[in-house]
Every structure is written in structure tokens, then in C-alpha cells.
Amino acid sequence: MKKKPLHILITDDDEDDFVFVSDLLRDALGTKVKIIDHAASYAAAIEILGHNSYDVALVDYRLDEANGIALLREIRSKGDKTPVIFLTGQGDQEVAVEAMKSGATDYLDKAKLSEDALAQSIRYAVELHAKEQELEKAQSVLLRNEKLTSIGTLCAGVAHEILNPLNIIGTIIQLERLNGLPESTMENLNKMLGQVKRATKITNNLRMFAHQKKDELGFVDIHKLFDESATLIEHDLNLDNIVINRVYDENLPKIYADEDKLAQVFLNLLNNARDAMENRTQNTITIQTKAMKHCVEIRFSDNGPGIAPDIVNKIFDPFFTTKKPGKGTGLGLSLIHSIIENRGGTIHVKSKMGKGTTFIIKIPVEIPANEKHAQEQPRQTMIH
Amino acid sequence: MPRKTKILIVDDEYMFCKSLKAFLEKHGYQVSFTTNGEQALDLIKEEPPDLMTLDIRMPGLNGYEVLQKAKWISETMKIIVISAIDVPNMVDSLKRQGAHEVLNKPADLEQLLESIRELTTGKKAS
Numbered sequence: 001m002k003k004k005p006l007h008i009l010i011t012d013d014d015e016d017d018f019v020f021v022s023d024l025l026r027d028a029l030g031t032k033v034k035i036i037d038h039a040a041s042y043a044a045a046i047e048i049l050g051h052n053s054y055d056v057a058l059v060d061y062r063l064d065e066a067n068g069i070a071l072l073r074e075i076r077s078k079g080d081k082t083p084v085i086f087l088t089g090q091g092d093q094e095v096a097v098e099a100m101k102s103g104a105t106d107y108l109d110k111a112k113l114s115e116d117a118l119a120q121s122i123r124y125a126v127e128l129h130a131k132e133q134e135l136e137k138a139q140s141v142l143l144r145n146e147k148l149t150s151i152g153t154l155c156a157g158v159a160h161e162i163l164n165p166l167n168i169i170g171t172i173i174q175l176e177r178l179n180g181l182p183e184s185t186m187e188n189l190n191k192m193l194g195q196v197k198r199a200t201k202i203t204n205n206l207r208m209f210a211h212q213k214k215d216e217l218g219f220v221d222i223h224k225l226f227d228e229s230a231t232l233i234e235h236d237l238n239l240d241n242i243v244i245n246r247v248y249d250e251n252l253p254k255i256y257a258d259e260d261k262l263a264q265v266f267l268n269l270l271n272n273a274r275d276a277m278e279n280r281t282q283n284t285i286t287i288q289t290k291a292m293k294h295c296v297e298i299r300f301s302d303n304g305p306g307i308a309p310d311i312v313n314k315i316f317d318p319f320f321t322t323k324k325p326g327k328g329t330g331l332g333l334s335l336i337h338s339i340i341e342n343r344g345g346t347i348h349v350k351s352k353m354g355k356g357t358t359f360i361i362k363i364p365v366e367i368p369a370n371e372k373h374a375q376e377q378p379r380q381t382m383i384h
Numbered sequence: 385m386p387r388k389t390k391i392l393i394v395d396d397e398y399m400f401c402k403s404l405k406a407f408l409e410k411h412g413y414q415v416s417f418t419t420n421g422e423q424a425l426d427l428i429k430e431e432p433p434d435l436m437t438l439d440i441r442m443p444g445l446n447g448y449e450v451l452q453k454a455k456w457i458s459e460t461m462k463i464i465v466i467s468a469i470d471v472p473n474m475v476d477s478l479k480r481q482g483a484h485e486v487l488n489k490p491a492d493l494e495q496l497l498e499s500i501r502e503l504t505t506g507k508k509a510s
Contacts, residue, residue: 163468
């Protein structure tokens with residue numbers, strides 16, 4: 001069972017039953033329970049589950065307004081995966097079957113409730129939930145990697161094939177411009193050249209994404225790297241009313257990574273924050289670094305509009321974008337994700353609508369064993 | 385009257401060669417082209433141009449091979465690589481192998497003209 005003390009919600013419209021079940025819970029689990037909350041109605045349960053997370057919800061099947069199954073369906077439809085254990089009355093066997101079918105983890109007969117049965121059921125629910133989450137995470141990583149590999153191969157090949165025709169179009173346009181054409185024709189040619197440049201930029205972004213360039217690893221001073229990269233666009237940021245606020249940990253160790261790729265991560269996050277905060281006032285981007293036991297933590301926060309909860313899980317997916325056509329390829333965060341993961345690090349996002357978004361990056365300080373040897377070799381650019 | 389600067393275009397895209405040739409001729413250069421790496425080396429042997437523009441990814445003898453062999457044939461010829469390969473990461477290695485300048489496709493022809501001027505007259509455009 002989880003070492004962390006459990007948070008449990010009991011949904012029961014009968015106050016006495018709640019007291020009875022929660023006493024039993026404390027007897028059964030002792031200090032393993034931290035919080036036992038009470039929702040006294042269907043609506044209260046929906047409300048409280050929307051704002052808090054629980055390890056387990058014990059739900060009385062018979063609620064005044066609606067039954068427990070309707071509650072279970074509603075919270076599942078909102079993407080809430082809290083394990084639910086039904087508490088049924090005597091002779092509710094059919095109900096119990098129905099409950100299990102609709103995704104409950106277990107059901108317990110209220111009349112026969114014992115410490116042991118309760119403890120066992122909760123232990124089972126928590127363990128199952130943890131396993132399911134692990135599996136889900138592994139599956140999504142697998143899916144993303146698979147998607148990335150096939151997209152990578154495709155992009156690299158396609159990019160070269162697209163750049164050649166673009167080159168011919170661009171050359172012909174530049175040749176035609178020498179012919180002393182009427183002003184309106186010249187204007188059109190310039191517009192065409194502008195579109196060639198646009199297509200080139202997108203193609204190059206695709207290729208950057210696909211690029212399997214070997215990491216050129218070295219010890220990187222993150223603060224120095226950030227400051228240097230920020231100088232490149234800080235002027236533009238100021239024009240957009242964006243202030244960068246640095247909260248640097250002076251004891252931050254250097255990390256072993258590819259400096260260019262880290263700069264790419266940093267600039268991509270800055271650009272996203274800037275796009276998100278467009279046309280707003282009093283914008284702040286806070287970059288906070290912290291030395292942890294085995295890793296460095298970089299928090300990258302903005303006070304922009306935030307990311308809607310229904311899309312927050314998709315933002316690292318390739319080609320997912322909310323930007324206007326021509327403004328984003330949907331590859332930036334996906335690229336960042338793979339850069340960080342390749343260094344054995346993690347990147348997570350926390351976002352609140354109306355408050356802002358924080359990206360939390362953790363990169364290990366130790367050099368992976370299989371790279372210790374490589375580190376002693378001089379840098380080399382390979383032709384491939 | 386000084387003789388015209390001779391330029392050889394080497395690129396497997398015929399339409400690119402034709403249009404770039406026309407463009408450079410309008411700027412007063414004497415231009416020939418080939419879409420084939422082996423033929424490029426023959427042409428250089430016959431009569432080395434002042435400058436060669438060179439594609440990298442070509443069927444048959446590719447741009448790298450042309451680059452390596454060409455410098456043994458003519459020491460004075462300048463070479464500008466114009467390629468759609470991922471140039472930013474290649475600049476150093478191409479320059480080590482004898483390229484004087486490396487440009488991306490799609491080619492910015494104003495930039496190309498400037499590079500040609502610099503390399504053939506040794507002067508920066510004002």
C-alpha cells in the first residue's frame with residue numbers, strides 16, 4: 001500500500017452511516033488515513049471531487065437525488081479516475097453487479113462491514129489504481145515515442161524534397177524581379193517570395209524536430225545559458241510588456257547536457273509564454289532554479305491565461321497547437337519533451353485558468369554511466 | 385576590358401541551374417552548368433572556373449566527393465555550397481573540406497551575389 005497517508009471521501013446522505021463508516025475506517029487503517037471527508041449528497045460529491053483528489057471514494061449506492069452509479073458515471077465522464085467502492089444495502093446483489101460493470105473497483109455490504117473487509121478493499125483499490133496509472137503513463141510514453149520516430153523519419157525525408165522545389169520557385173521569382181516589371185507585378189512577386197520563406201521556415205522547423213543530431217555534451221552553466229539566450233529576445237519581450245523575473249539558486253551545479261538543445265528548450269518556452277500573453281498587461285515570466293539532491297529543478301512560470309484542463313494532457317503531443325495558422329507547428333513542446341527525456345530528465349506542467357502556467361523541468365546532475373567514457377573524447381562533428 | 389568572372393553551377397535540379405544561370409548572367413557573369421558531379425570534375429579539368437556553386441545531395445558523385453576532388457584540380461577556384469541538407473550543422477565540416485561559403489536552399493540570391501563578389505574580388509560590397 002502507498003506510504004503516503006490516504007485521503008478518503010465518503011459519500012453518504014445519512015449522517016449516522018457516515019460516522020459509523022469513518023470510525024470503522026480509522027479503526028481499520030489507523031495512521032494510514034489522513035483525511036476523511038464527507039459529501040452528504042450527490043451534488044456535494046460532484047462539487048468536492050471537482051476540487052480535491054482522493055485515493056478512494058466510498059459511495060453509498062442509495063443517495064436521495066440519484067443513485068451511486070449515476071454519480072460514478074458523471075465523475076468518469078469528467079475524466080476523474082478516483083477508485084470508487086460502493087456501499088450497498090442488504091440484498092442489493094443486482095445493484096452490486098451493475099456497479100462493477102460501470103467501473104466501480106469493489107462493493108461492500110454495509111450490513112456486514114468489518115474492519116478487515118474495509119481495509120482489504122481499500123488496499124486493493126489503491127494498489128489497482130496505482131498500477132492502472134503506471135500502465136497508462138507507460139502507454140502514453142510508448143505511443144508518443146512511436147509517433148515521434150515515424151514522424152521524425154518522415155520529416156527528414158520530406159523536408160529535403162520540399163526545399164528543392166521551394167528553391168526553384170524562389171530562384172525563378174528572384175530572376176523575374178530583374179525584368180523591370182510593372183509595380184503591381186513586382187508586389188505580387190514579393191508576396192510570392194514571402195510565402196516561399198514561410199514554407200521554408202515551417203519545413204526547417206519540421207526538420208529541426210526530426211533531426212537526430214547526436215548530443216554534443218558538455219557541462220552547462222544553466223544561468224549563463226539562460227541569460228545569454230534571454231538577451232536575444234528580451235528587447236522584444238519588453239515591447240510586449242513582459243518582464244523576466246529571475247530567481248536563481250546560487251548553488252546550482254552545472255549539468256551535463258547539449259547546450260544548444262537546452263537553449264532551444266528555453267527559447268521555445270519563452271516564445272510560448274509570449275504568445276500566450278499577447279495583448280495583456282503586467283506580464284511576468286519567472287525563471288526559478290533550485291539545486292535538488294540528485295537533480296536541478298527549473299521552474300518556468302508565466303502569469304498568462306493558463307491552459308484549459310481538457311487540453312493540458314495533449315500539449316506535448318506532436319502537431320498539437322492552439323496557435324493561429326502559420327504561428328506554430330505544434331512541435332515545440334514535443335521537441336522540448338524529447339530533449340529533456342533524452343537527458344534522463346522530466347518535464348511537467350501545472351496550469352490554472354486565469355492564473356498562469358508553470359513548466360517544471362528536472363534534469364539529473366550525474367553523468368549516466370554509459371556516457372562517462374564518451375565524455376573524455378574530444379568533440380567531433382560527424383558527417384552523415 | 386576585364387574578362388568576365390566565370391561561374392560553374394553544379395546541381396542535379398535542371399530548372400534551378402537554368403534560372404540561376406539566367407540570374408547570374410544578368411549580373412554580368414559568364415555562367416555554365418551541369419547536373420552531374422562527374423561531369424563537373426571534367427569541366428573543371430578542361431577549364432577551371434573562377435567560382436563553382438555546388439549542391440551536396442546529388443545522384444552519382446555527390447557534392448562532398450566533388451568538393452574533395454575539385455581542390456586537387458584547381459587550387460584557386462572558389463566554392464560556394466548551396467544545399468538543402470541541414471546546413472547549420474554542416475558549415476564547419478564543409479568549410480574544413482574546402483568550401484569557402486555555405487548557403488541554404490532556398491537560396492537568397494542577393495546573399496549569393498554578395499558572396500560571389502567577396503570571393504572573386506576580395507572586397508566586401510559597399
